[in-house]
Amino acid sequence: MLSDADVQFVDRRYGKNAVRLLYVRREGIRHYIKEVEVNTKVTLNDTRDFLRGDNSKIVATDSQKNTVYILAKQLGIQTIEKFAIDLSEHFLKQYSHVTNTDISITEQPWKRIQTGGREHAHAFVETADGVRYCRVEQQRYGQPKVTQGIRALKIMKTTQSAFNNFVNDEFRSLPDSTDRIFCTIVNATWDFHTLSGLNFDNAWETVKSSILDVFAGPPDTGVFSPSVQKTLYDSQKLILSKVPQMDKIEIKFPNVHAYEFDLSKFKSFGFTENKQVGFR
DSSP states (O other), X not given: XXXXXXXXXXXXXXXXXXXXXXXXXXXXXXXXEEEEEEEEEEEESSOHHHXXXXXXXXXXXXXXXXXXXXXXXXXXXXXXXXXXXXXXXXXXXXXXXXXXEEXXXXXXXXXXXXXXXXXXXXXXXXXXXXXXXXXXXXXXXXXXXXXXXXXXXXEEESSSBOBOSOXXXXXXXXXXXXXXXXXXXXXXXXXXXXXXXXXXXXHHHHHHHHHHHHHHOSTTTOOOBSOHHHHHHHHHHHHHHHOTTEEEEEEEOOBOOOEEEEOTTOGGGTOOSOOEEEEO
């Protein structure tokens, strides 16, 4: 049987996951909404809860959930990043025995319904235009470390993408392609080395628009992509040049393949030539 002295704690965070909140701000007839899901985690300054079953220092997950609701009402949610910082600083100030916080927030993408070419004052539609999320980690007496990100941004272009001249050995079965469909689901995460002069909304929109610009190119002519890697690198380089507060960025472009299907076998449908159609 191991003694307590033989046990090393690697991670003692605990908290409340999936606190869902719809925040509505009303300015006259025009309303603003944010639908968020908050995860809170804290670390305590000793291990009495694990070693002795002593709960005297535990901030219950129910209390953490209620804190999310109360601070949203008191402070509002200007951006999810600022709200995560507010939560982090609250836990460190309110509880002297909390040494670290870890707050992550996901925001569902909503936009105003367009009616007669005008934005509606209080009606919204959920979009599939990329999910915004953030994470704030902070130590007592330390500055908050902010991470932003995009999830589930699905993009596609139907030409001007290629992949050829790659390793040709006995394991290869994929042919060269000089014109293919490029489809991917973008997931990106980035950190900031400073928050000075940083606008969280602008930073997030800059990352998203830069990825779309590099991927798509000009609206009439597009831009050629010789590989996923080249498009990904060009996106990262552009983003880092536009957001000087950014420390590093990770972008994932997993391939969502569209294969060609040979219809020439189905002559009864009139396919006399080797016509093909893309499908997933």
